[in-house]
Amino acid sequence: MQRWLRGQLQRLAGPERVSEQRFRAQGYGEVLELVNFQVSIRPELPRRLLLCAHWDTRPRADRDPERPEDPIPGADDGASGVAVLLELLRLFREHPPPIGIDVVFFDGEDYGQEGDLERYFLGSRYWARNKPPEYLPRYGILLDMVGARGAIFYQERYSLEAAPELVDLIWNTAHELGYGSRFPRSPGAYISDDHLMLIQEARIAAINIIHHRPEPDPFPAYWHTHQDDLSVIDPLTLQVVGQVLLEVLYRRLPARL
């Protein structure tokens, strides 16, 4: 997967735009060799936005009664966000965006055992702690679980606290494009995810677009099971998320950055 993703990024953005951040992290009885990928679009522009997703998938299916020790495919939990970002990169080359955009693919998001948040978000934590102090994108937008059939994106609560105006902008844009039923303008749950590292460790106003509902049961049944494979994915959902983002990036956000 690492080799494949590197090849895709170099093909879509040009090798000179792609950088890799290699690091080690302590796992459960193992030292992990991880890598974040970053692609910088229009690096000459000072006004910048960060887009991100995690490219790792969970190494165990701890919500699955069958084979809980085996890794999950992670078609939605991980890969869907990567898929949308790859298509955006392809479009950025055809139509250079009016703002600078950095697209980051984090490793090690989903490594931790449930409840052990110290061993989640390994890539975003490392990235946020080692980011150059002068690099301060105006906002960060994380995509996670953005591909499932019928996915509903409630307003994630850490996002509402970190950047309520950006949540408003994105959700209002979705309504204007006719996707209101997918983007209810009401709070969901507090979801710990890579955007928390951006907020807490790097002081970036970051939000998370993630398929979930309010408590008590935020995630769909396939989450962290072997059922998270291509059968849950609907290209229409990927398209809805991508189109909302394109409208925001090219038309709505530039005046506000």
Ligand SMILES: [Zn+2]
């Ligand atoms: Zn996960």
